[in-house]
Amino acid sequence: MKKGILGNFILLLRYNLGTLILFELFHKGIALILVVPIIKYILESAMHNSGIIYLSTDNIFKILSNPISIVLLIMLLLTLGFYVFFEFTATIICFDKSIRYEKIGIFKLIRLGLQKSLKILNIKNYLLMIFILLIIPLTNLTLTSGFIGELKLPDYILDYIQSNNILNLLYMALMIILYMLVIRWIFSIHEIALNRSSFKEAKNESNRITKGKAIKIFLYSIGTFIVFSIIGYGIYYLIIILTALWTKYYRVGNDLSEIFISRAILFKDFSIFIASVSSFILNLGFISAIYYNYKDITFYKNRQKRVKLSIIKKVTTIIVILILVPIEAMAFSIHSNTLFNIEFFYNTTATAHRGGSIAAPENTLSSFKEAILAQAEYIETDVQETKDGELILIHDSNFKRTTGVDKNVWEVDYDEVKKYDAGNYLNLDYYGEKIPTLDEAIKYVRGRCKLLIEIKLNGNESPDIIEKVIKVIKENRVENQCVIASMNKDVLKKVKELDSSFLTCYLTALAYGDFYTWDYVDIYGIESTFVTKSLINDIHNKGKQIFVWTVNDQDTMSKMIDLNVDSIITDDPFLVNDTIYLKKNDFIKIIADYLF
Structure with missing residues (x-):
């Protein structure tokens, strides 16, 4: 049988x-x-x-x-x-x-x-x-x-x-x-x-x-x-x-x-x-x-x-x-990396990736509004240069994905960019949303949220783009509210040469080895797949911070919070705060509050 x-x-x-x-x-x-x-x-x-x-x-x-x-x-x-x-x-x-x-x-x-x-x-x-x-x-x-x-x-x-x-x-x-x-x-x-x-x-x-x-x-x-x-x-x-x-x-x-x-x-x-x-x-x-x-x-x-x-x-x-x-x-x-945070006290914050881009068009003032409502510590945004030298906020080198216009950033003047619709790709509620300049973005968020500004090099920008970014920041007197980021180490070295008081962030999708001792980097922005407890400890022991990107699922957020990363770069900053709240009030804490 x-x-x-x-x-x-x-x-x-x-x-x-x-x-x-x-x-x-x-x-x-x-x-x-x-x-x-x-x-x-x-x-x-x-x-x-x-x-x-x-x-x-x-x-x-x-x-x-x-x-x-x-x-x-x-x-x-x-x-x-x-x-x-x-x-x-x-x-x-x-x-x-x-x-x-x-x-x-x-x-x-x-x-x-x-x-x-x-x-x-x-x-x-x-x-x-x-x-x-x-x-x-x-x-x-x-x-x-x-x-x-x-x-x-x-x-x-x-x-x-x-x-x-x-x-x-x-x-x-x-x-x-x-x-x-x-x-x-x-x-x-x-x-x-x-x-x-x-x-x-x-x-x-x-x-x-x-x-x-x-x-x-x-x-x-x-x-x-x-x-x-x-x-x-x-x-x-x-x-x-x-x-x-x-x-x-x-x-x-x-x-x-x-x-x-x-x-x-x-x-x-x-x-x-x-x-x-x-x-x-x-x-x-x-x-x-x-x-x-x-x-x-x-x-x-x-x-x-x-x-x-x-x-x-x-x-x-x-x-x-x-x-x-x-x-x-x-x-x-x-x-x-499964050791739990024994203090039930979490220092991790949210950094809104291209603004609150899960709810509003990325890198627009509407997305920045969502990030501010979510009480994100930082708004991460991308800066590129138009043909006539204007600094605008856009991630891709081409406008097609977010505006439908198949032109590259360095091929058009800002007067033309102002006519593009950067919101309709998401939904009709944002019809007519414009691509802001760096200056407009800083003025909008000043005093309400910090900015993590990534300088994206496409090979066609002017040699002085770094100087221009720093100039805009200084003109608005928000040096202590901005971090300049890049995937290119030379950009960060140049920032420190121009003004050592600026905080810099090195962004990388892969991280292994002796790279966290660089004196021209204050924050390491690492793709979450490669973040480990030992890596975090090494970075923190050097007096530096670690941001992880781009995390949009709650399980990974929970893991990163337990590992005590400094900030989570995410399209959904509301979810980061919800996850922290749930962790502060998880089953163990509820039982402790109820019985003791």
Whole structure:
């Protein structure tokens, strides 16, 4: 009699659960003490061979054009791919032993997993590397561990794609194709881990198994994610409540509210680590249960062949788990930037990207009004120069996207620019909105909001554009209310040469290495994907600030606030303030206020 998917799932988890947990702890421990240092060493070696000490958007092509550096980067990807595939293969092998009613120890599992993982290094299995490191993380079907996590395009790239109808359609089509590939190839990992040596053979078998079942598998994946999330959050909130009651009725000090908050925060960090361990096991376990069900593979318990773990081994396993879990939880929290803000006090502010551009046309006075209403600390805006030397606020070098006029900034005089409609592209409510000059913008926001002014070089501006920007700022006497920003370091150096009292901001989409000690930079504006706790600490320790861009989703905002960045550059400054309010009044704080 077939057990069915649920029966298989219970058996897969129950039979070798201790070994599974030990392996996950081992796998994450290896990441912290071995894999991460190796990857950092390879990356820094590639940078050294390219003659650079930091990595940012202005020198990324140096490393990509150096043959030795390219070889080192390939080694980096192979190391990462092997490590990730090792987790898949060892876990699947453990599940396979469980479905056969066979026990397996941690050392044997590690040995078999390492042997099977070598298949990913075979040149003919290059597509497996792409599948593991790119396709599965991009689709975010909860089949990635905490070390890799989900992979997503940076927000500024997504914004650019979504602003173009053709690119947006192509992107959506690509994502649909990737989802279909993951569903069709989902069992190829099991096949290559257990039965095949070639990924081509493995995916062909997976295609055969999933034929006509793709929608059902997709619904199973969504359903299990919802169920596991509900159970996980239910357990989390229950333990928080029990912790509060324990603190209240078993007094150990005077300030019970502070004691409870400290305990709750420690548990929150701990629960993030537990979730990273359990989610991979649970999701891969359920997919494995579907795999055995669809392949119609059933094993029956043979009591004569069954090997039992001795009581000593069981006790030893439990003790090792109890020792390793807290240690790795703390190390994982530090490494993964999950440490919570214990003070419940947040210093992060909002910087309105091109004004409140989610509600009003970007880089217009209407968008600035929205930013002021949202109580943003800064308004980020872009300055370029027209043919006759006027400084206007526009991001693109061409007017077409925001005005419909297919002309470049340096081709037209300001008298013509004044006739353009910069609001109709958003909606009719802003029909007739004009492109403001820098002088108009400063006069409008003076005393109500600070300005983060990015000087955008297009190669056709006058040599004295920096001097002209500084002159406008000084004429309006708002030097202490403006920061001059650029993706070009030379611009910031020139600003400091002209007037060292001006604050400067270096904008980069990529940040790694020794770049935060530059004396001509006061603020580092970094794309949120590359922001880490250690990077923030390094910048703050130098007495400088860090702004992150462009963050429009609440989850990333919440993470950045916990990391204590100085400001979040966003199209929606209202959402930043809402997120800070919610964090100041989250479940832990509500319970503390209610009980203490």
